Amino acid sequence: MSKKDHQLHKLFAPRGIAVIGASSKPGKVGYAIVRNLQSSGYAGEIYPINPKAEQILGYQCYDKVENIPPDKTVDLAVIALPAAAILEITKSCSKRGIHFIIVYSAGFKETGPEGAKLEAELKEFCRENDIALLGPNCVGLIDTHTPMNASFARSFSKKGNVAFISQSGAMLVAMMDMSELLELGFSHFVSLGNKTVLNEIDFLQYAAWDPNTAVIICYLEDIVDGKKFLDIAGSISLKKPVIILKSGSSSSGARAASSHTGSLAGADKAYSAAFKQSAVLRASSMEDMFDMAAAFSNQPLPKGNRIAVVTNSGGPGILTTDQIEELGMQMARFTAETSKELRNYLPYECSVYNPVDVLADTPRERFQFSLEKVINDPGVDGIITLLCPATAPPVELAQAIKDTFEKYPEKPILSAFMGGEEMQEGISLLRKAGLPCYSFPERAVIAMNGMVKYVQSIEALRQKNIHRKKTSVIEGLEETSYVNNMQKAQVKAIFYDALKERRVVLLEHEGAQILEAFGIKCAPTYLAKGPEMAAQIAEQIGFPVVLKIASPKILHKTDIGGVLVGVDNTQGVIQGFKDIIQRARHFLPDAPLYGVEVQKMMPQGTETIIGSSYDVQFGPMLVFGLGGIYVNLFEDVSLRLAANLTEKDVEEMISETKAYRLIKGFRGKSPLDLQSLKEATLKLAHLVLEFPEIKEMDINPLMVYEKGICAVDVKITLSHEINIQQQPVEEQKELLIDQLAERRS
């Protein structure tokens, strides 16, 4: 693909720009934009549009965009006019053949219903007329390679290979300003604004393609199209590291949930799961994001997680060791040869193990010798150097680091120079050479950890992709047709019955039927409408059984004496049925009673929970963890989005929990049937992807045995928004009607 091929490329490198709302008055946005385009060295033509001015900053003005002579190529229009004027101007641009537009103006949906209406109209027009619009309500766009500053921010960043896509304009400007201080170079900046037409997905894809970009960093408050994100983010990560700082974790806790799974899920966790499944690094702060960007921008990726520390002071060396281990990396173990060579060369007081302590009085030679030995040790994947004020000038030691890296550019070196003014020259020397240098050791460790985690997560993603191609898990399940249309129709029929009765919480025997339809083994559960029927069922499924009141209005069955466990004979079932119904009538005289559900009592196994909660952005999210009554106490759960889930993901998901240790055989016990558990989880993923109308569901407990699993208690809640007219779908209606007839008979 040639550089010109990407559909958004003209937005980043237009051949001519119309500045609509251009102004000759300093202080106005319309002035700042012309000035910024000019001062950024933009080489194309600039056409200020202003009916009252002749010239602005030396460029000839036009009264209307339509009046720019037709022989002039105008790829991009940037607009700084009041919100009310934007739609008409956009139409004019479209007429003039301009397909790329940046709108800076505020006054849209962020201001209320009127602005939202304006924005909706704008969006519709753009969609219909194939207009790629950035904004409105944004700071603009900057490309340091074109070069072009199509923003109203004064400054222009250092040129480099980091793309920054930001939902906060102010943060973008701050970082652009900071880039000089940090010697961190950017390829382009995008201020997303209201994301009316173009959104983060478009710009992630552009940055992935952009040959000038090597690292992508994003600040996001939300993701507009979660499912698309899941489809594309992984492949972008495989090309370039993507670091996302996502805000809003605190506001997502308030979600009301009717199930365990629901209360354990939550929107922010869905984002985390989406990032994890896509090998996207989630930054936990602005500082972390920029510190990681500096490392990725210039340094090679480490091949593994074994880190060596070379320091001229013991204390910071120990702190760095602590943190390396705390973050899950390893302190490298040197070969005997490295240790011997260091021992032979270094003064007796130096530590020749990791961290290597070359002492405060280190001359340049000693420092460089140690660094070279360490970087060449095959057991070392990355190096952190630490410097406190030393006898040798910091600039000499910085030079030693630079020389070593130039000689051996295969492994990343991150540094922390601690001190005052006298450190600055050395720090600057390193940064200019593309060697990140931080003020404190912990910053270097966090950045190194980002690189290590990226390498690990893309490796895992590659494995999953290979695996997916080989086995095509989710699709594979479909292909093998273990769930055929007949079985899907069974599920729909159950939903249909529930919705007809305006129930959104399914009864247990209905849940069991749904699971069985998808091949997940369940404790046999049937609805008995009378005591004799209950007895018959019990005899058929075998004793002992559990009896449970069946009513859409009774959610806490135990509280009203609606559950009887361990009933082991016919007479007990008959009497139990009557007792349960009587108690229910007594406590809740108005509740509709469907009868009593009779469930075969299953042997005790290890209790786990699997469930799903529907996330508005990303679709169904699965939960796995320790089950039983203490689920919410232990919160030992792991989450994954169902979309594109592979068996490897499920394996990973299970292995992140404490429940996994029980499954592997805790304290000498026999291991349990992990394979059946994984299959059940994948089948659940299939079920909830097939039926997005399942808002929440819990299987708790899902008993895991040495051989096999069994779902014992199934709770399924359908979405309130489900429209009965949509279900059943046309082509299966007939089948469904047959099914219904069969079930009713």
Next chain:
Amino acid sequence: MSKKDHQLHKLFAPRGIAVIGASSKPGKVGYAIVRNLQSSGYAGEIYPINPKAEQILGYQCYDKVENIPPDKTVDLAVIALPAAAILEITKSCSKRGIHFIIVYSAGFKETGPEGAKLEAELKEFCRENDIALLGPNCVGLIDTHTPMNASFARSFSKKGNVAFISQSGAMLVAMMDMSELLELGFSHFVSLGNKTVLNEIDFLQYAAWDPNTAVIICYLEDIVDGKKFLDIAGSISLKKPVIILKSGSSSSGARAASSHTGSLAGADKAYSAAFKQSAVLRASSMEDMFDMAAAFSNQPLPKGNRIAVVTNSGGPGILTTDQIEELGMQMARFTAETSKELRNYLPYECSVYNPVDVLADTPRERFQFSLEKVINDPGVDGIITLLCPATAPPVELAQAIKDTFEKYPEKPILSAFMGGEEMQEGISLLRKAGLPCYSFPERAVIAMNGMVKYVQSIEALRQKNIHRKKTSVIEGLEETSYVNNMQKAQVKAIFYDALKERRVVLLEHEGAQILEAFGIKCAPTYLAKGPEMAAQIAEQIGFPVVLKIASPKILHKTDIGGVLVGVDNTQGVIQGFKDIIQRARHFLPDAPLYGVEVQKMMPQGTETIIGSSYDVQFGPMLVFGLGGIYVNLFEDVSLRLAANLTEKDVEEMISETKAYRLIKGFRGKSPLDLQSLKEATLKLAHLVLEFPEIKEMDINPLMVYEKGICAVDVKITLSHEINIQQQPVEEQKELLIDQLAERRS
């Protein structure tokens, strides 16, 4: 107390200083010290000691310290000579009447056995001759108020109120250098070196007393006298905030442990517990420590945890909100009046709720108005201001913050100014005015959180102290004599028997007797030597019972069929006894068998664990948490050092665990007997403080019931180092012999 009164004051403000090993050659330590003393503006006399020089830097030299004329006052000698010469020179100093010495020289215990010997001799001499020696192997000491730079570090810090005590000399120098950049002023710096005589305890006490110090920060690799630390640190915290950065967390995981408690404890956790119990803030990184120091140094303490954010950009505002809540602080809720006044004044697009967003184009007036309204809201305890590049110059907005703080100096304001060069003047203006300003919002949040946590923890400590005075818990228990000498003797007798038999792991019935002696209710457990005796015991304690093989060599009793539960009749006990013995003989023919322990089977309760593990620094450390077989799976535990433990500490300790939610009544169940649990924990604390020879002990499970508790399984391991000659102590020997006789009969 007058300033001159503190015993270490002459070390920080000596009236005359002898520089032994002074040199006239730049580059030598002995030169640097004289130069530093001179350039720091030290006002006392300086006496370089150098037999070969006439004068150094204008000061008259002496050949020996003894030859400084007797009419000259010399309070301090600083020594830069090889290690081998230090002891003799110290003796000379002592003869000259000098009681304060700083030794810079390396070559002591850090270099091996020979150096350790030198150091031990030096230590002994100092102790015997009342010499307060700092070092050896240190950078020295600096007091900015005296002023005096008695270190070999070139730079001299900005004067201020932060004391820095550091076990890393290099870190100290780095921070001294950084102080100018950060505008952070220090009162004094102490480089601890090998801590041969003076250690962190001495300097913590000095800093607590020092009128020039308001905040104490420490970098420590260990604490020499843990028990003393526990005695004094709390009272220091009540006077001044103490922030400690303790390294070495990664090396402490390797400890071998024979009990649950032991494996859950570990040295680094003991440090954390010690800090927590003393209201000391534990910093997690160098940056956190210094960012917190900047806040404490100049700002008033917040009265609570309700934080307001005033920002000119939305994105950083949301990130800050996330982090405030994540760290356990609260976003302040404004009064209706504040919101109304903000609404009336601010443009429509501004957010008038917390975070208050005054927009990027904020003029100074708007920013200051908002800040003043917010700081005066009674629901606000602290303010964080955030600034991204704005229309108004940052220096004007900095001035607005400064003016607001000067008008309303009751609440802390921390700021983050994000951006490049153009922010620097504003940042500098704030810092000079004592208003900490950070580069990223998360730094401000961490610093604010440090202040909030300090206020909360000293309040808790005050409550505990009041409580302790009122009830004198541990001592109180002693006073009420619920454990009398007779009962202590019972315990000692059991230890005596075990040690005679070279057992360090006690049998269960022994453990039960020990607990009973200290008033902790236990499942009745007795040793039966034959089947009939077992039957008798069972009949006496009541059925059902549990039978367990009793052998010091059989630790995993269940594995060899050595445990029988639920035995509910006499015949069963007799047969069970025989079966257990037979199986033990079969599997472990050489194990000595003491018989079978018969334990009353207790009703099922909520299983908790309480235990203790002896920490070499801090003495016994208690563990409380969820019990049962999954203790190590859940690791739901909370730790406290037993020394000075109050009922409040125990309450806090229990409430930190998930087990607490079960005890309070999980999901509608009845609450359990928290009071009995607390009492049992306090009694356990008493036991392990009384008997430090208990290396580790577990009570797991300790059943907690709606009424009462019961220890079911008790495992006590004694220290290997215990010397049988020390036990029993002389004055109780007779009593013990009686006891022994009684037990044997």
